[in-house]
Amino acid sequence: MISGVTAPRVTDLSDFERRLVESAREGELLGAAQIDVAELAETESPDHLVRAEVLRDLLLGRHGELDPRGIMLKLARVTGKLNLDGATATAGLMLFTCVFDQPVLARQARLPHLYLIGGRLPGLDASQVRIEGGLHLSDGVRITGNSPNGAIRLIGAHIGGNLQCRDAEISNPAGFALEASSAELGNGLYLHQGTRITGSSADGAIRLNAARIGGPLECQSITVFNDRGPAVEAENLTVGRSVLIRDSKLSGNGEIGAVRLQGAQIGGQLQFSATTRVTSPEGRLLGLSDAKATTVFLPDGLVCPDGSSSPECAHTELVWLDEFTYAAIDPAFGWRRWLHLLRCHTEYYDATGYQKLAAVERTAGHDGNVRAILIAQQDDLRRRAPEALGGRMSRLFHWLWGALAGYGYRARRTAAALLLALVAAGVLGLWAGATETRPGHHAAERVATGAACSPVELIGLGLDRGLPIAPTGLRSRCDLDTASVPGQVFTAAIWGVQVAVWGLATLALAGYTNLVRKTG
Structure with missing residues (x-):
């Protein structure tokens, strides 16, 4: 009831409307004769017409107490506007293949339930409605x-x-x-x-x-x-x-x-x-x-038509994954395809997507996957946000860091590069001992006599000059002839090896102790 009003506003009920009131009191479905929906929308037959005001009176209890099952009506055309704004209905409404002439309003209304099964309705505005069911x-x-x-x-x-x-x-x-x-x-x-x-x-x-x-x-x-x-x-x-x-x-x-x-x-x-x-x-x-x-x-x-997991893709479909938090990824989809989405199907570089994926794989105990994800993150940073790395020299160093040390995540790669640098130092020593500077003399020879050094001494000379540590004293017996042009060339080359060894040793140490600060 609204504001104490109990009498129905519409009293001149048609036969069909009176039957509707009786059916609602008994909790029974009232169905009209079979008719096509398109014809129902145009019919003027009183055997199918129910005025919206009659339906409103029923819902508000103005025709007496209704069965808890509510109003059930089939194959009716509701004429006029059903306005339930602010109303509290005493019964629910279930309509089967009914047609409304105008939109239904139920703003801030209260209803036990509302079922629209089949039929036509030109709009429903039920903002802030409260429906119990x-x-x-x-x-x-x-x-x-x-x-x-x-x-x-x-x-x-x-x-x-x-x-x-x-x-x-x-x-x-x-x-x-x-x-x-x-x-x-x-x-x-x-x-x-x-x-x-x-x-x-x-x-x-x-x-x-x-x-x-x-x-x-x-x-x-x-x-x-x-x-x-x-x-x-x-x-x-x-x-x-x-x-x-x-x-x-x-x-x-x-x-x-x-x-x-x-x-x-x-x-x-x-x-x-x-x-x-x-x-x-x-x-x-x-x-x-x-x-x-x-x-x-x-x-x-869904996103990439190829379902690819490669680091490159010709397709341009985009998703937004920044700050998206999840506990796991479907194993059938896999972390590699998710990584592909981050690299190839996001609009811009975003570190959080990589970090979230790495956290999920770390929780699962897949440390190798974690390293691959974080390396891919740094590659993407250099590719799509190079300005975050600084100037040209900083970007070059970042590239070298990735190539030689996997950005600190591939310590074994660094160790392998360090080993190659030491081998290069030994080879340079042997090469210098085989390079003549003048008759009977070589770019590397014995200091006192100018005689040829043994292969072991030449390898040791290369390592002694290439290693950035205290000298072993070997060069007092066998050393490069820096007075000759070839000797100077080999000296400069071994200095280059020494610089590389310094850098690689630092990266290897940083990789194992996690001292390198990851960019991005």
Whole structure:
């Protein structure tokens, strides 16, 4: 009852309307004669007509107490505007293949439940509605809006049960199809079985910004299309359980992505099935920046058509993964493909994506994978954000650091390079001992007599001059003839080896003791 008013506003009820009142009191379904939906929308037969004011009086209890099962009506045309703004209904409403002439208003209303099963409705505005049970749209119901506000508007709504769409068609050529920002659902959001949602808005066909869903969010065998913006816009969405998108096609447009889950907090899995397609003419597909989930399941071809794990890719599809937090990746997808997304399918270099992936692999005990990920991060830093490294010399050093030491993550590579440098020093010593400077003399010879040095002495000479440590005294017996041009050339070459040994030894020590500070 509203403001103490108990008498119905409409008293001249038709026979069909009187039967509706009686059926509602008994909790029985009132069905009219079979008729095609298109004909129902045009009929003037009193055997199918119910005035919206009569339906409102019934919901408000103005025709007496109704059965808890609520009002159940089939194959009726509701004429006029059903305005339930601010109303508290005493019974729920279940309509089977009914047609409305005008949009339904239920802003700040209270309803036990609302089921629209089949039929036609030119819009539903139920912002801040409170529905104790569920809101179900199913069996071919068609809801068509023509307003920027949305075909179905549920901003700030509280639904105690499920919001379920099964084989429903929701469309709006002028704006959102389903706008449920800041809505709270006690259970789940289920979009199932051929549901088709079409909008035309820069802010999404389905808009769930800051909505809270206690159970799962499931999209099963649905199609969502938006020619002006995202198919799904769900920034800062909270889902108590998993987000499951299976056998569906989500098509968006524009620069901000087809499916946007930025800042979403997902209590369970984020799963896209192998038969799901996310498309956009610009190739901007999936936004997960600042989002959080437990396990991520992505099919091979969802972002990259090749399902590649290589460091390069010709495809330009993009995802946003910066600050995306997850506990595990589907083993079938694997860390290598995720690394491929970070390197080839993100718009810019971002260290957090690599660090998150490395943390997941480290937790799993895959230290080798961790090193590969962090090396790839440094390669990507040099490729896409070289200005962060400094000037040309800094970038050159960064490249050498990666080539020779794996940025501190490949100590064995550094040790191998160090060994090669020492071998080069020994070879230079042997080479100098075989290079004549004048008859009977060589670039490396005995100091006192000028006689040839033994091979062991020549190798030792190269190592003695190449190693950046205290001299062994060998050069007092066998040394380079620095007075000759060849001797000077070999001296300069061994100095180069000595510089390389210094650098490699420092990198090797840093690699083992983690003294090198990682850039980025």
